[in-house]
Amino acid sequence: MRQDRIARLLFLSLILVTSVAAQDRPAVDPSLPPPPHEKQVRLKHILVIGQTKGFEHDSVSDGMAAIYNMGRESGLWDAMLRTDVELITKKDLGRNVKTLDYFDALIFVSTTGELDLDDNQKKDMMSFIKDDGKGFVGVHAALDTNYKWPEYGEMIGGWFDQHPWSTFNAPIINEDPIFPAVRHFPKSFIKYDEIYQPKEWSREKVNVLLSLDPTKLNYTNNPRIHRTDHDFAVAWDKMYGKGRVFYSTLGHTQEAWNDPDIRKMYFEAIKWVLGMTEGSTSSHPRPKGDDHGDH
Numbered sequence: 001m002r003q004d005r006i007a008r009l010l011f012l013s014l015i016l017v018t019s020v021a022a023q024d025r026p027a028v029d030p031s032l033p034p035p036p037h038e039k040q041v042r043l044k045h046i047l048v049i050g051q052t053k054g055f056e057h058d059s060v061s062d063g064m065a066a067i068y069n070m071g072r073e074s075g076l077w078d079a080m081l082r083t084d085v086e087l088i089t090k091k092d093l094g095r096n097v098k099t100l101d102y103f104d105a106l107i108f109v110s111t112t113g114e115l116d117l118d119d120n121q122k123k124d125m126m127s128f129i130k131d132d133g134k135g136f137v138g139v140h141a142a143l144d145t146n147y148k149w150p151e152y153g154e155m156i157g158g159w160f161d162q163h164p165w166s167t168f169n170a171p172i173i174n175e176d177p178i179f180p181a182v183r184h185f186p187k188s189f190i191k192y193d194e195i196y197q198p199k200e201w202s203r204e205k206v207n208v209l210l211s212l213d214p215t216k217l218n219y220t221n222n223p224r225i226h227r228t229d230h231d232f233a234v235a236w237d238k239m240y241g242k243g244r245v246f247y248s249t250l251g252h253t254q255e256a257w258n259d260p261d262i263r264k265m266y267f268e269a270i271k272w273v274l275g276m277t278e279g280s281t282s283s284h285p286r287p288k289g290d291d292h293g294d295h
Contacts, residue, residue, distance in 0.1 A: 044077040044104040044274050051083050053113025054144065062257040063109040063139055063266075070267045077104075077274070085116050090124040100128045105135035105273050108142035110251070115146060126151050130241030135273025138247035139266065143196055155240045156247055158201030167194040167252060171216035172234055175208050175287060179279040181246065181269040182209045182235065185261065194252035195234060203231060204283050210234035210248070211286075231286060235265070237272070239281045244273040 048067050050060045064081045071077035080087070080098060090100050100106075106128065117125070128134045138156050146152040153159050169192050174185045195212060212232040235248035246269040256262045271277050 043075070044071075045098070045102055046071065046077050046079050046105040046107060046270065046274075047087055047098075047100075047103045048079050048081045048107045048109060049083075049085060049088070049111060049115075050081070050109045051085055051111055051115050052141075053111075053115060055112050055141070057110040057112075057141055057252065059140075059251060059254045059257060060110050062254045063251055066257045066263055067107060067109070067266065067270070070263070070270070074267070076271065076276070085121065088117060088121050088125050090127070091120070100124055100134075103128075103134065105137065105270065107137040107139065107270070108145070109139045110141035111145040112141050113145060114148055117146075117149075122149060122151070126155065129155060129243035129245070133242030135243060135270070135275070136240070136245045137266070137269055137273055138245070140194075140196070140249055140251040142247065143198060143249070155245060157206050157236060157238055157245070158198035167192065170195050170234070171213040172210050173213050173287060175211055175284070176280065179207075179209050179237070180272050180277040181237075181265050181279070183268075184264055185210070188213060191250060191256075191259075191261070192253070193250050193256055195232060196249040197232060201233070203233070203286065206233070206236040206238040207281050207283055208233045208236050208286075210250075237269075237279065237281055244275070244281070246273055 046067070048064050050064050052060065068079040068081055071079045080103075086093070087097065087099050087103075088106070093099060106125070129136050136155065143156065143159055147159055169190050171188070172185075172191055173188050174182055177183055177185070177187065211234055214231070234250065235246075237244070237246045239245065248265065248269070250256060250262055250265065268277065272279055
């Protein structure tokens with residue numbers, strides 16, 4: 001009996017202590033935000049480079065900010081933005097520096113000229129894509145850079161060779177409407193942008209996604225037109241070893257980065273190079289006749 005009384009007293013004491021503690025605890029105001037937590041872990045990490053050693057596009061900052069915000073808003077990636085190339089290495093730099101082994105994709109936003117990469121950095125960057133199977137996205141002037149680095153041209157698909165019509169209402173056809181980065185575009189459409197003419201480029205080595213409609217271009221008295229085949233690709237994708245590569249000439253203007261179509265194209269392109277979606281990398285012949293859309 002004595003043991004039962006002790007047990008009941010202990011039980012009653014526990015209830016009393018719990019009740020008093022609950023009364024002392026301040027009430028939670030539902031209008032206040034929840035307490036801060038540790039930084040959310042992002043699914044992927046991307047390195048965005050905007051170094052310019054030649055012509056400087058006003059849209060570099062717009063493009064870099066857009067890519068950063070895409071990842072932040074979607075929760076799909078963290079983006080580190082740099083205008084230098086120190087992080088393009090697999091060497092341990094210490095100082096909590098994140099180098100290529102930390103990242104899942106590399107993005108060049110209108111880089112120009114010969115970037116400040118030494119031979120070891122170039123080797124590490126190519127290995128990052130070709131051997132490690134990491135992604136690469138080239139934005140606009142990413143084609144106007146690293147002319148003295150043959151492997152770079154091979155990886156991205158070619159180099160810049162003038163923009164014959166400068167910035168104009170470009171008549172574009174969608175050559176691969178099931179590819180994630182361009183499936184939101186109609187069969188044919190117009191975008192006001194600067195379209196690059198690529199050299200040392202072959203349709204047989206890439207999967208052309210978007211191209212200029214050759215039937216709607218003005219070829220008169222234009223000495224900057226060098227492609228006699230009039231095959232002007234606007235966006236393409238390809239493999240480089242194990243890595244996925246996407247490039248588009250769109251994004252020259254600051255206004256382009258406020259265009260939902262352009263933002264969505266690069267958002268989906270980044271997802272694709274990160275392996276989150278699937279799309280063809282097989283080359284195909286040029287569209288002919290009615291494949292160009294309404295004339």
